[in-house]
Amino acid sequence: DQQVKQNSPSLSVQEGRISILNCDYTNSMFDYFLWYKKYPAEGPTFLISISSIKDKNEDGRFTVFLNKSAKHLSLHIVPSQPGDSAVYFCAARKRVGSSNTGKLIFGQGTTLQVKP
Amino acid sequence: NAGVMQNPRHLVRRRGQEARLRCSPMKGHSHVYWYRQLPEEGLKFMVYLQKENIIDESGMPKERFSAEFPKEGPSILRIQQVVRGDSAAYFCASSLSGLSTDTQYFGPGTRLTVL
Numbered sequence: 402d403q404q405v406k407q408n409s410p411s412l413s414v415q416e417g418r419i420s421i422l423n424c425d426y427t428n429s430m431f432d433y434f435l436w437y438k439k440y441p442a443e444g445p446t447f448l449i450s451i452s453s454i455k456d457k458n459e460d461g462r463f464t465v466f467l468n469k470s471a472k473h474l475s476l477h478i479v480p481s482q483p484g485d486s487a488v489y490f491c492a493a494r495k496r497v498g499s500s501n502t503g504k505l506i507f508g509q510g511t512t513l514q515v516k517p
Numbered sequence: 518n519a520g521v522m523q524n525p526r527h528l529v530r531r532r533g534q535e536a537r538l539r540c541s542p543m544k545g546h547s548h549v550y551w552y553r554q555l556p557e558e559g560l561k562f563m564v565y566l567q568k569e570n571i572i573d574e575s576g577m578p579k580e581r582f583s584a585e586f587p588k589e590g591p592s593i594l595r596i597q598q599v600v601r602g603d604s605a606a607y608f609c610a611s612s613l614s615g616l617s618t619d620t621q622y623f624g625p626g627t628r629l630t631v632l
Contacts, residue, residue, distance in 0.1 A: 405559075433617045444521070444608050444623035445560070452618060490559060497617045502573035504550065505610075505621060507559035 404428045405493050407508035414515050420478040422511050424491030427472065431493040435505070436465060436476045439488045448489075449476070481515045488512050519544065521611050521624035522591075529630045536596040536603070538627045542611030549592045550610045550621055551584060560608060566592060567615070599631045 406425045414420045424434075432453040437445035451458040451465045451474070458465050464477045478485055491508040522541040530536050542549050547568050552560040565573040566586035577584070581599075586592040596603055606628050610621035 407559075435620070437623070442625075442628075444523075444625045447620050447622060450618075450620065492560075494617055497615055502565050503612075503615050503617060503619075504562040504565055504573060504576070505552075505560075506562070507552075509559045 403509075404431075405491055405506050405508040407489075407491055407511050409511050410509070411512040411514070414481045414513065416483055416515055416517050417480045420476075420481045420485065420513055420515065422476040422478075422489050422491075422513065424474045424476075424508055425472060426474075426493050428493070428495070428506075429472070430495045431506075432496045433494040434465070434467060434474050435492045435494070436463075437490045437492060438485075439490060439510070445490060478513075481513075483515050483517050486513055486515050521609055521622055523607075523609050523624035523627050525627060526625060527628050527630070529632065530599045531632050532600055533598050536599050536629055538594040538596075538607050538609075538629070540592040540594070540609030540611075540624060542592070542609075543622055546611035546613050546622075548612045548615050548619075549586050550612075551592075551594050552608045552610065554606045554608065554626075556605070563594070565615075572615075596629075599629075601631045604629055604631045 435450040436448040439445045467474045488510045492505040497503045551563040554560045562576040564584045581597045606626045608626045610623045612619045
């Protein structure tokens with residue numbers, strides 16, 4: 402049961418243009434969402450997060466949008482740079498409580514290639 | 518401030534041997550999570566520990582896998598009698614607290630190859 406889905410395995414974008422990575426989820430109990438970037442042979446690096454009480458969070462070139470009614474979030478990178486080429490993982494977390502311990506549920510990842 | 522440390526970075530074992538993976542969380546962090554990434558897949562949660570306690574092991578295989586986070590020293594993920602299907606990248610993450618909004622920071626991973 403894939404609760405977090407990234408339906409595009411790969412994306413190719415020209416340097417300077419916008420990269421849009423998409424993520425869908427099925428569990429309405431998720432209340433916190435994160436994006437991680439991963440280079441080969443390294444661990445995931447935290448990029449940006451968003452709480453379910455917001456619909457947008459921005460940090461420099463990175464913006465995450467959350468559409469709760471559609472159970473969809475997206476990561477926008479503007480402008481894209483060759484160094485952004487990596488695998489991007491979307492992750493979701495249920496509210497920590499008596500039955501939830503805060504573990505992250507990851508999507509399958511999208512490989513972004515930014516061409517010079 | 519050192520990040521999350523994992524060792525070894527690469528581990529090769531023959532079928533039936535034991536594998537021990539170590540994780541030192543970031544300074545001040547007392548919450549540790551282990552995840553596994555199989556080839557061409559996303560990361561899958563295995564276990565969540567605080568010092569001396571296993572909080573959530575719902576992602577751990579029922580047999581051969583165990584984890585600990587002692588009062589002193591790193592967290593250990595132990596795999597007994599390894600099989601080829603255990604070949605994967607194992608990542609450890611740590612956080613300051615267990616709050617929903619607390620970020621988990623990942624180590625570089627241990628790549629286990631079972632021959």
